[in-house]
Amino acid sequence: MSKIISMHSFRGGTGKSNLIANLAVLIALQGKRVAIIDTDLQSPGIHALFNINDNRKTLNDYLWNRISITEAAYDISDYIPNQQKGQLFLIPASINPEDIAKILSDGYNVSLLNSGFRRLIKELNLDYLFIDTHPGLSRETLLSIAISNLLIIILRPDRQDFQGTDVTVNIARQLQIKNMMMAINKTPINIDLVELQQQVEKNYNLPVSGIFPLSQEMTELGSKGIFALQHPDDSFTHLLYKFAENIIQESRLHEEILIEVNYCH
Numbered sequence: 330m331s332k333i334i335s336m337h338s339f340r341g342g343t344g345k346s347n348l349i350a351n352l353a354v355l356i357a358l359q360g361k362r363v364a365i366i367d368t369d370l371q372s373p374g375i376h377a378l379f380n381i382n383d384n385r386k387t388l389n390d391y392l393w394n395r396i397s398i399t400e401a402a403y404d405i406s407d408y409i410p411n412q413q414k415g416q417l418f419l420i421p422a423s424i425n426p427e428d429i430a431k432i433l434s435d436g437y438n439v440s441l442l443n444s445g446f447r448r449l450i451k452e453l454n455l456d457y458l459f460i461d462t463h464p465g466l467s468r469e470t471l472l473s474i475a476i477s478n479l480l481i482i483i484l485r486p487d488r489q490d491f492q493g494t495d496v497t498v499n500i501a502r503q504l505q506i507k508n509m510m511m512a513i514n515k516t517p518i519n520i521d522l523v524e525l526q527q528q529v530e531k532n533y534n535l536p537v538s539g540i541f542p543l544s545q546e547m548t549e550l551g552s553k554g555i556f557a558l559q560h561p562d563d564s565f566t567h568l569l570y571k572f573a574e575n576i577i578q579e580s581r582l583h584e585e586i587l588i589e590v591n592y593c594h
């Protein structure tokens with residue numbers, strides 16, 4: 330059963346794109362078929378991590394009825410070397426200034442996004458579709474949140490992030506999103522991680538799926554690649570593996586609940 334996993338944060342710069350790119354690679358390395366779609370059309374970025382910067386087809390072309398969604402999907406399985414079964418795709422958003430201006434002035438047809446996600450899952454035979462979202466709350470973001478099997482809300486230990494995340498969690502609850510997890514990024518080195526995790530879990534009444542320190546190596550990498558591949562033995566990479574495992578487990582658990590619910594009916 331395929332899973333749609335959205336990663337969201339109330340504010341920008343929290344590490345969504347970097348965490349999604351690493352998760353997607355680590356899960357594809359386990360032999361899964363994974364795609365990432367950049368729905369951050371106002372400020373796209375995840376293509377940079379995979380070094381995609383030429384004039385390729387993008388999600389924008391699909392939303393403007395120029396191409397099918399699969400024509401905007403790039404096979405980037407080169408990032409998972411020596412894998413027979415796993416595959417990785419990226420559907421980038423346009424970085425062209427005119428395209429971004431058009432999105433800002435005209436918006437786009439949100440319902441096309443939903444049908445695009447379904448088509449991608451079917452035609453690429455995906456196990457996981459990761460959605461990189463635009464920070465804050467907008468109609469488009471709410472749609473991706475609403476149709477996800479799992480929503481991961483990421484925040485930094487920062488009062489602005491805490492307050493904004495309150496808003497997101499409340500709205501997600503109003504949308505009756507059942508399957509939510511938190512992730513904490515950019516924690517200062519000297520902070521008590523256990524205490525922080527407990528505080529976040531208590532605050533939002535949600536589990537923390539991953540907690541990551543502010544990393545010098547990550548800063549130095551500067552989105553020029555996939556951290557877990559470039560630093561396979563770093564402790565940050567071990568945390569990324571654990572994060573991936575938690576997310577796989579959580580979506581499996583949800584699948585079992587769904588099967589039980591269907592069975593009971």
Ligand SMILES: Nc1ncnc2c1ncn2[C@@H]1O[C@H](COP(=O)(O)OP(=O)(O)O)[C@@H](O)[C@H]1O
Binds near residue numbers: 338345548550
């Ligand atoms: N744990 C971390 N430690 C240090 N720098 C990080 C960490 N996570 C992300 N970054 C950096 O923060 C910036 C924003 O990350 P990005 O993934 O683009 O966030 P978002 O997609 O939420 O805007 C990037 O320069 C990235 O390299």
Ligand SMILES: [Mg+2]
Binds near residue numbers: 347
């Ligand atoms: Mg981003």
